Amino acid sequence: MDQVEGMLGTSPSIHAIFGLIHKMAKTDLPVLVTGETGTGKDVTAQAIHARSPRGEGPFVPINCGAIPETLLESELFGHERGAFTGAVHQKKGKLEAAAGGTVFLDEVGDLLPVLQVKLLRFLQQGTFERVGGHETLRVDARIIAATNVDLKAAIDRNRFREDLYYRLGVMHIHLPPLRDRGQDTLLLALHFLKQAADVQRKPLRGFTPEALNALCAYRWPGNVRELSNRVRRAVVMAEGMEITPQDLDLTGEVLQSTDSLDSLRAAHRRIEVELIAKAISLHRGNVTRAARDLDVSRTTLYRKLLEYGLERSLPSAALRPAS
Numbered sequence: 001m002d003q004v005e006g007m008l009g010t011s012p013s014i015h016a017i018f019g020l021i022h023k024m025a026k027t028d029l030p031v032l033v034t035g036e037t038g039t040g041k042d043v044t045a046q047a048i049h050a051r052s053p054r055g056e057g058p059f060v061p062i063n064c065g066a067i068p069e070t071l072l073e074s075e076l077f078g079h080e081r082g083a084f085t086g087a088v089h090q091k092k093g094k095l096e097a098a099a100g101g102t103v104f105l106d107e108v109g110d111l112l113p114v115l116q117v118k119l120l121r122f123l124q125q126g127t128f129e130r131v132g133g134h135e136t137l138r139v140d141a142r143i144i145a146a147t148n149v150d151l152k153a154a155i156d157r158n159r160f161r162e163d164l165y166y167r168l169g170v171m172h173i174h175l176p177p178l179r180d181r182g183q184d185t186l187l188l189a190l191h192f193l194k195q196a197a198d199v200q201r202k203p204l205r206g207f208t209p210e211a212l213n214a215l216c217a218y219r220w221p222g223n224v225r226e227l228s229n230r231v232r233r234a235v236v237m238a239e240g241m242e243i244t245p246q247d248l249d250l251t252g253e254v255l256q257s258t259d260s261l262d263s264l265r266a267a268h269r270r271i272e273v274e275l276i277a278k279a280i281s282l283h284r285g286n287v288t289r290a291a292r293d294l295d296v297s298r299t300t301l302y303r304k305l306l307e308y309g310l311e312r313s314l315p316s317a318a319l320r321p322a323s
């Protein structure tokens with residue numbers, strides 16, 4: 001029940017996130033989503049919105065880091081005619097455009113102090129004025145904000161208001177980096193491989209054992225986005241039937257040291273997922289053959305595929321009940 005569309009993962013840490021998304025979708029309170037780049041902050045914000053009672057309403061993203069500071073205020077709050085040179089018409093801002101829905105303030109750490117004040121007031125009172133306007137406006141829009149910078153550090157440097165931080169972060173979701181999500185890396189790699197191979201119409205069987213090892217050992221600084229990009233690129237580059245570390249461009253990378261010990265259970269899961277993923281990709285989704293290779297029954301293999309969420313990496317025909 002804890003699945004979230006567009007987000008895959010079976011690791012305990014991502015499951016905890018799915019649970020939070022469900023809970024936070026039920027309220028109107030602001031949410032702060034944090035995490036390294038590529039961990040899924042956008043998809044998380046969209047998922048919260050989509051599952052909320054506002055799901056039918058607009059989802060309006062605005063990137064606070066990408067819009068010139070001088071324009072951001074008017075982008076967000078709108079402006080009145082004549083508010084500044086070039087303001088020939090009155091314009092509604094994103095906040096008004098999101099009435100009945102959600103505004104997604106991406107890179108909220110880049111918001112200038114004056115706008116932080118204005119946002120804080122909106123969060124506290126639900127009111128604001130357009131740039132150059134005197135009329136106090138009220139709009140029913142939920143705020144979800146995201147950042148990959150450490151807002152606590154920004155507060156210490158007086159770059160971010162502490163009161164705004166606490167107001168925004170009433171509910172906080174911190175997305176774990178991909179390297180802390182265990183078997184999810186392989187699950188996602190297979191998913192992206194299947195997707196890209198379908199698009200490119202390339203009959204790829206899967207990853208070589210060396211490539212699987214490289215996928216597991218790499219640190220993934222760009223997280224899910226990097227994984228998706230590398231796999232897509234590898235599918236284009238691949239000359240053989242299987243993707244190699246060279247195709248993934250993961251040969252010269254510094255590999256994660258494994259000086260911390262897995263628990264036995266975690267190690268067991270990791271090895272099981274790795275072997276199952278390998279067998280499934282080797283037999284291109286043929287569960288009967290994969291089960292034979294792994295020396296387990298089809299039923300056992302199905303159960304494990306479901307348990308690890310690997311069934312999503314199978315062609316849909318392979319999931320029909322055993323005949």
Ligand SMILES: Nc1ncnc2c1ncn2[C@@H]1O[C@H](COP(=O)(O)OP(=O)(O)O)[C@@H](O)[C@H]1O
Nearest residue numbers: 006007008009037038039040041042043224225
């Ligand atoms: N759990 C996930 N399952 C599948 N795809 C994901 C997942 N998390 C992120 N992605 C994909 O990875 C890419 C980066 O996600 P995004 O939400 O833009 O990250 P961020 O905003 O944190 O940089 C997107 O293409 C997104 O669809």
Ligand SMILES: [Mg+2]
Nearest residue numbers: 038041042106
């Ligand atoms: Mg993003």
